Amino acid sequence: xxxxxxxxxxxxxxxxxxxxxxxxxxxxxxxxxxxxxxxxxxxxxxxxxxxxxxxxxxxxxxxxxxxxxxxxxxxxxxxxxxxxxxxxxxxxxxxxxxxxxxxxxxxxxxxxxxxxxxxxxxxxxxxxxxxxxxxxxxxxxxxxxxxxxxxxxxxxxxxxxxxxxxxxxxxxxxxxxxxxxxxxxxxxxxxxxxxxxxxxxxxxxxxxxxxxxxxxxxxxxxxxxxxxxxxxxxxxxxxxx
Amino acid sequence: xxxxxxxxxxxxxxxxxxxxxxxxxxxxxxxxxxxxxxxxxxxxxxxxxxxxxxxxxxxxxxxxxxxxxxxxxxxxxxxxxxxxxxxxxxxxxxxxxxxxxxxxxxxxxxxxxxxxxxxxxxxxxxxxxxxxxxxxxxxxxxxxxxxxxxxxxxxxxxxxxxxxxxxxxxxxxxxxxxxxxxxxxxxxxxxxxxxxxxxxxxxxxxxxxxxxxxxxxxxxxxxxxxxxxxxxxxxxxxxxxxxxxxxxxxxxxxxx
Numbered sequence: 001x002x003x004x005x006x007x008x009x010x011x012x013x014x015x016x017x018x019x020x021x022x023x024x025x026x027x028x029x030x031x032x033x034x035x036x037x038x039x040x041x042x043x044x045x046x047x048x049x050x051x052x053x054x055x056x057x058x059x060x061x062x063x064x065x066x067x068x069x070x071x072x073x074x075x076x077x078x079x080x081x082x083x084x085x086x087x088x089x090x091x092x093x094x095x096x097x098x099x100x101x102x103x104x105x106x107x108x109x110x111x112x113x114x115x116x117x118x119x120x121x122x123x124x125x126x127x128x129x130x131x132x133x134x135x136x137x138x139x140x141x142x143x144x145x146x147x148x149x150x151x152x153x154x155x156x157x158x159x160x161x162x163x164x165x166x167x168x169x170x171x172x173x174x175x176x177x178x179x180x181x182x183x184x185x186x187x188x189x190x191x192x193x194x195x196x197x198x199x200x201x202x203x204x205x206x207x208x209x210x211x212x213x214x215x216x217x218x219x220x221x222x223x224x225x226x227x228x229x230x231x232x233x234x235x236x237x238x239x240x241x
Numbered sequence: 242x243x244x245x246x247x248x249x250x251x252x253x254x255x256x257x258x259x260x261x262x263x264x265x266x267x268x269x270x271x272x273x274x275x276x277x278x279x280x281x282x283x284x285x286x287x288x289x290x291x292x293x294x295x296x297x298x299x300x301x302x303x304x305x306x307x308x309x310x311x312x313x314x315x316x317x318x319x320x321x322x323x324x325x326x327x328x329x330x331x332x333x334x335x336x337x338x339x340x341x342x343x344x345x346x347x348x349x350x351x352x353x354x355x356x357x358x359x360x361x362x363x364x365x366x367x368x369x370x371x372x373x374x375x376x377x378x379x380x381x382x383x384x385x386x387x388x389x390x391x392x393x394x395x396x397x398x399x400x401x402x403x404x405x406x407x408x409x410x411x412x413x414x415x416x417x418x419x420x421x422x423x424x425x426x427x428x429x430x431x432x433x434x435x436x437x438x439x440x441x442x443x444x445x446x447x448x449x450x451x452x453x454x455x456x457x458x459x460x461x462x463x464x465x466x467x468x469x470x471x472x473x474x475x476x477x478x479x480x481x482x483x484x485x486x487x488x489x490x491x492x493x494x495x496x497x
Binding site (some may be wrong): 067 | 420424428452
């Protein structure tokens with residue numbers, strides 16, 4: 001029910017087209033990269049998907065984060081812009097339920113975006129790497145991993161957006177977090193577990209350092225913790241408004 | 242209303258917007274890793290650059306390629322959205338004020354905010370350079386003429402980008418698209434800088450200038466001469482085109 005209402009609210013904001021456009025733009029990176037300088041990559045040895053991901057994932061992950069920030073800001077901007085939030089809080093609807101409805105939608109569109117990007121990677125691998133053999137389980141594993149490591153960022157961004165009435169403040173905080181975690185050293189194991197830093201991780205690199213399980217567990221916990229924090233925040237905010 | 246008083250009005254509107262904090266925090270953030278990892282400036286890995294130049298350029302690099310465009314996008318959101326709530330823009334448009342003037346006044350405020358960010362970053366640079374000079378017993382402070390010249394160049398190069406973002410935000414009503422296009426356009430600027438048509442992509446101009454400054458400070462890293470010829474006319478053309486589009490389209494959806 002709440003999912004249906006939430007998706008209806010987003011109908012005329014251009015939410016879904018924006019995510020799809022972001023996904024296709026991100027998918028264009030490996031294609032353009034291969035078109036411009038294929039010899040840089042085809043000469044490398046190793047799994048084609050791994051080569052393509054290590055060459056392009058940094059930018060794609062950044063794009064995913066930025067689009068998620070925009071999406072989260074937009075979701076709450078529609079609520080705050082014309083005081084819809086006040087009307088929502090009068091209705092017999094739990095605020096928390098609304099939040100999780102928004103989170104599920106964001107997670108779904110994020111997954112759609114990652115799937116588009118994976119399709120692009122597979123297409124590039126098939127076209128430019130003749131010895132590439134498609135492996136469904138492997139692909140699903142990579143897709144799942146990349147989605148899970150991005151989830152804490154999506155959740156935290158929704159929490160920030162729900163806390164700030166003005167769109168530029170939540171957008172500003174999100175952009176500052178992206179910036180801060182992108183200039184901090186990337187090879188630090190603890191820092192890379194933070195939201196806004198974890199999406200840059202790639203499955204095969206995490207597996208080489210045998211950190212894949214660690215990432216999945218920590219990112220899962222982070223997501224749940226931010227969700228609980230939002231519920232507590234909603235309860236606390238009622239006392240001050 | 243005169244142009245100057247319109248700018249005054251616009252500045253008053255954003256007085257309580259916390260934009261100052263949003264501009265200030267990333268500038269503080271950008272120097273923290275610089276202070277912590279200051280000894281890396283002495284490990285130059287064969288690049289012929291002095292540690293003080295390295296400190297300056299590495300510090301500004303992150304800001305120039307990401308934070309300047311991103312804060313311009315945030316400022317355009319601020320300038321547009323403060324008036325959307327409670328239909329303030331409708332009241333502004335019903336006043337006997339030329340919309341072109343109003344649009345240009347808002348764009349000037351955008352440039353003022355960018356200038357504030359630049360001044361803050363110069364201040365932050367000197368504070369941090371003084372700190373690391375003290376802790377490392379090595380003079381990291383560069384001459385104010387060199388620093389100001391570089392920062393002013395970067396600022397001037399950010400003007401076409403600001404005009405493009407401003408045009409995007411006035412033409413496209415849905416904030417998710419205007420913000421999304423703005424933020425997404427930052428990501429490929431690192432790729433564009435290495436192509437032959439970088440001058441057609443305004444988001445890469447400030448990054449190009451800091452790379453030229455890097456090339457001048459360290460022989461052989463990048464070009465040492467700014468390629469003025471295709472760049473300057475293209476940049477001016479883009480700026481004028483973007484400003485014309487934004488002036489024509491400003492308030493068009495409200496006037497409908």
